[in-house]
Amino acid sequence: MASDTAVISETGSEEGVRRRDWIHIAALSTAGVGGASLLFPLISQMAPSADVLAASSTEVDIGAIAAGQSIKTTFRKQPLFVKRLTPEEIAAAKKDDGTSMRDPQTLAERTKEGHEDILITMGVCTHLGCVPLGAAEGENKGEFGGYFCPCHGSHYDVAGRIRKGPAPLNLMVPEYSFTSDTVVRVG
Amino acid sequence: MSFAWAKQYEPQSTFTKWLDEKLPLPRLVYNAVGAGYPVPRNLNYMWNFGVLAGFCLMLQIVTGVILAMHYAANAQVAFGTVEHIMRNVNWGWALRYAHANGASFFFIVIYLHIFRGLFYSSYKAPREMIWLLGVVIFLLMMATAFMGYVLPWGQMSFWGAQVITGLFSAIPVVGEPLQVWLLGGFAPDNAALNRFFSLHFLMPFVIAGVVILHIWALHIPGSSNPAGVEVKQESDTVPFHPYYTSKDGFGLGVFLIAFTAMVFFLPNALGHPDNYIEANPLSTPALIVPEWYFYPFYAILRAFTGDLTIPFTGIVLIPAKLLGVIGMFGSILVWFILPWLDKSPVRSGHYRPLFNKFFWFGLIPTMAALFYLGGAHAEEPYIMLSQIFTAYYFMHFLVILPIISQIEVPKPLPFSITEAVLGKDTPAEAPRTGTAATGDAGTLPDGSLQPAE
Ligand code: HEM
Numbered sequence: 001m002a003s004d005t006a007v008i009s010e011t012g013s014e015e016g017v018r019r020r021d022w023i024h025i026a027a028l029s030t031a032g033v034g035g036a037s038l039l040f041p042l043i044s045q046m047a048p049s050a051d052v053l054a055a056s057s058t059e060v061d062i063g064a065i066a067a068g069q070s071i072k073t074t075f076r077k078q079p080l081f082v083k084r085l086t087p088e089e090i091a092a093a094k095k096d097d098g099t100s101m102r103d104p105q106t107l108a109e110r111t112k113e114g115h116e117d118i119l120i121t122m123g124v125c126t127h128l129g130c131v132p133l134g135a136a137e138g139e140n141k142g143e144f145g146g147y148f149c150p151c152h153g154s155h156y157d158v159a160g161r162i163r164k165g166p167a168p169l170n171l172m173v174p175e176y177s178f179t180s181d182t183v184v185r186v187g
Numbered sequence: 188m189s190f191a192w193a194k195q196y197e198p199q200s201t202f203t204k205w206l207d208e209k210l211p212l213p214r215l216v217y218n219a220v221g222a223g224y225p226v227p228r229n230l231n232y233m234w235n236f237g238v239l240a241g242f243c244l245m246l247q248i249v250t251g252v253i254l255a256m257h258y259a260a261n262a263q264v265a266f267g268t269v270e271h272i273m274r275n276v277n278w279g280w281a282l283r284y285a286h287a288n289g290a291s292f293f294f295i296v297i298y299l300h301i302f303r304g305l306f307y308s309s310y311k312a313p314r315e316m317i318w319l320l321g322v323v324i325f326l327l328m329m330a331t332a333f334m335g336y337v338l339p340w341g342q343m344s345f346w347g348a349q350v351i352t353g354l355f356s357a358i359p360v361v362g363e364p365l366q367v368w369l370l371g372g373f374a375p376d377n378a379a380l381n382r383f384f385s386l387h388f389l390m391p392f393v394i395a396g397v398v399i400l401h402i403w404a405l406h407i408p409g410s411s412n413p414a415g416v417e418v419k420q421e422s423d424t425v426p427f428h429p430y431y432t433s434k435d436g437f438g439l440g441v442f443l444i445a446f447t448a449m450v451f452f453l454p455n456a457l458g459h460p461d462n463y464i465e466a467n468p469l470s471t472p473a474l475i476v477p478e479w480y481f482y483p484f485y486a487i488l489r490a491f492t493g494d495l496t497i498p499f500t501g502i503v504l505i506p507a508k509l510l511g512v513i514g515m516f517g518s519i520l521v522w523f524i525l526p527w528l529d530k531s532p533v534r535s536g537h538y539r540p541l542f543n544k545f546f547w548f549g550l551i552p553t554m555a556a557l558f559y560l561g562g563a564h565a566e567e568p569y570i571m572l573s574q575i576f577t578a579y580y581f582m583h584f585l586v587i588l589p590i591i592s593q594i595e596v597p598k599p600l601p602f603s604i605t606e607a608v609l610g611k612d613t614p615a616e617a618p619r620t621g622t623a624a625t626g627d628a629g630t631l632p633d634g635s636l637q638p639a640e
C-alpha cells in the first residue's frame with residue numbers, strides 16, 4: 001500500500017483511502033439504518049388493525065338443518081357454509097377418498113368424529129375468494145355435486161374438495177368444536 | 188431540446204423579457220408544444236392520441252377532485268354518498284358519469300396510442316425509453332382505475348377488490364399474508380376501502396409525473412412518423428404550433444362529441460348494473476368480470492386452468508392459480524422487452540410486408556378475441572378459446588416477431604419524410620433558412636441531426 005501512487009488527499013496521506021472516508025461511511029450507514037427503520041411503521045400500519053384481529057367466534061345452531069340442506073352464516077365477516085350431508089353424499093364422498101385430487105383429503109379428515117354428516121367450510125373459493133354457489137336451494141352445485149364457483153369455474157365435490165378448475169386447495173375447514181349435539185362453536 | 192432549425196423563443200414585451208430571465212416558463216412551453224418544436228410534417232391522426240390521453244388525465248383529475256368533495260370512504264356510507272352525488276349534489280350526476288366514462292375513454296385513447304406504437308414500432312431505438320415509461324404509465328393507470336372502481340362499494344366493487352387482491356395470494360409463501368396486508372383484513376372492508384381511496388387520489392398525480400418524464404424523453408429524438416424514417420432536413424418538419432395544435436384540436440373536438448354523447452345518452456352502457464347493488468360479502472354476483480378495459484388480461488388469467496406438472500410424476504411445478512397470475516402480468520411485462528425482441532431496423536408497418544400480415548391477421552384478431560372472451564362466462568368453449576388466443580398472444584411477441592425481423596425483406600424506404608410526402612420526382616424544396624440543412628442532407632454528419640439543447 002505504501003507504494004500506492006494514489007492522489008494525495010487533504011489529510012496529506014499518500015493512500016487512496018482517506019481518513020475522512022471512514023466518517024462518510026459511518027455517517028451514511030447510521031442515517032441509512034435510521035431511515036430504513038422508519039419503513040417499519042410505514043409498512044406495518046397497513047396490516048389488519050387490532051379490532052380486525054380481535055379473536056371472534058361464532059355459534060351455529062345446526063339442529064334445524066335437514067339432510068341435504070346447507071346454511072350460510074358468517075365467520076370473521078366471511079361466509080361460512082354448514083351442510084348436513086345425506087347418506088348418499090357421504091357414500092359418494094367416501095368412494096372418492098382414494099381418487100387422485102389436487103389437495104387430497106378424506107371426508108373423515110374434513111369432519112369431526114361422530115358427526116360425519118356435518119361439513120363446515122368457509123364459503124370462500126380458494127382461487128381468488130368468490131363465494132361458491134351450491135349452499136342455497138336450486139343453485140348450481142357443479143360437476144361433482146358440491147359447490148361451484150362461478151367466477152373462474154372451480155368445481156368442488158360434496159366434501160368441499162377441489163376437483164376441477166383453477167382453485168388450488170379444498171374449501172377451508174375452520175377450527176370448530178361441538179358444544180352440544182346441535183350447537184357448533186366456530187373459531 | 189430540438190432540431191437546429193427550430194425557431195427560437197423571443198420575448199416581446201418588457202414583462203415577458205423580465206419573466207424569461209427569472210422563470211423561463213413561456214420559453215419551456217414554446218419549445219415543448221409551441222412554434223419552437225419542429226415535428227414531422229406527415230403525422231396522421233394516430234399521433235393525436237397522446238394529446239388526448241393528456242386531456243383525459245386532466246379530466247379525471249378535475250372531476251375526481253370534485254367527486255372527492257362529496258364522497259366518503261367508509262363502508263357504512265360509501266354506497267350512499269355515491270347515490271347522494273347522483274341525486275342531491277348539483278350536477279353531481281354529470282360529474283360522476285363524466286368520471287366513470289372518462290376512465291373508459293381514457294383507456295380507449297390509451298389502447299389506440301399503444302396500437303400506434305405497435306404498428307409503427309415507435310418503441311424502437313432511439314425511442315425505447317419513451318415506450319418503457321409508457322408501459323409504466325399504463326400499469327399505474329390500471330392500478331388507479333381498479334382502485335377507483337372499488338370506491339362506490341357496489342357488488343362489482345367489492346368482488347373486484349376480493350378477486351384482484353386474491354391474485355397476490357397466488358405468490359408462493361408470502362402470498363396469503365400479502366393479501367391480508369394489502370386489504371388490512373381478511374376480506375375487503377373499511378380498511379381496504381379507505382386506503383384505496385387515499386391511493387386513488389394520489390396515483391393520478393404520480394401518473395402526471397411519469398407523463399412529464401415520458402414527454403421529456405420524447406422531446407429528445409422527437410416524434411416518429413408514419414414513414415418511419417428519421418427527420419433529416421428542415422423540409423421534413425413543421426412547427427408544432429400552429430400545425431399540430433390545430434390538428435390535435437380538431438381531434439379533441441371529435442373525441443368530445445363521442446365522449447359527451449356517452450355521458451349524456453348512454454352513461455351506464457359501459458358499466459355493470461350489479462354495481463348499483465350495495466356490496467354484500469355473502470353473495471357473489473353470477474358473473475364477475477372487471478370493467479371492459481381489463482377484459483383481455485382477465486381472459487388470459489382465466490385461460491390457465493391446469494397445473495404445470497412434471498409429466499407422469501404428478502409433481503406440481505407451478506399451480507394453475509399462480510400460472511394465471513404470471514400469464515396475466517407477463518402479458519404486459521413482455522412489452523418491457525419488446526424493443527429488443529423486434530430487431531428489424533425498419534419502423535413503419537407499411538414497409539414490412541410479413542410483419543404487416545402477422546399484425547393484422549394475427550395480433551389484432553387475437554386482441555379482439557381476448558377482449559370478447561374476458562367478458563364471457565367461465566365455461567366452454569370460451570375457456571378453450573382463451574387458451575388458444577393466449578398462446579398466440581405470447582407466440583406473437585416472443586417467437587413470431589423475432590423471427591420475422593430476421594427473415595423479412597422490407598420494402599424500399601423513402602429517402603426522407605419529404606420524399607414520402609411529395610414523391611421522388613418533385614425536387615426537394617429548398618431549405619427555408621440556411622441553418623443546418625446545407626448540402627446533401629443524406630450525407631449530413633450524424634451530429635447535425637442531434638437536437639441541439
Ligand atoms: C388516472 C385517472 C383516474 C382514473 C382512471 C379514475 C377511475 C375511476 C373509476 C373507474 C371510478 C369508478 C366510477 C364508478 O363506477 O362510479 C372512480 C371513482 C372515483 N374517483 Fe377516480 N379516476 C382517476 C382520477 C381520480 C382523481 C384524481 C380523483 C380525486 C382526486 C378521483 C376520485 C374519485 C372518487 C371520489 C370516486 C368515487 C365516486 C364514484 O364512484 O363516482 N379519481 N375513478
Ligand code: FES
Pocket residue numbers: 125126127128129130149150151152153154165166167
Ligand atoms: S374465485 Fe372461485 S374460481 Fe376463481
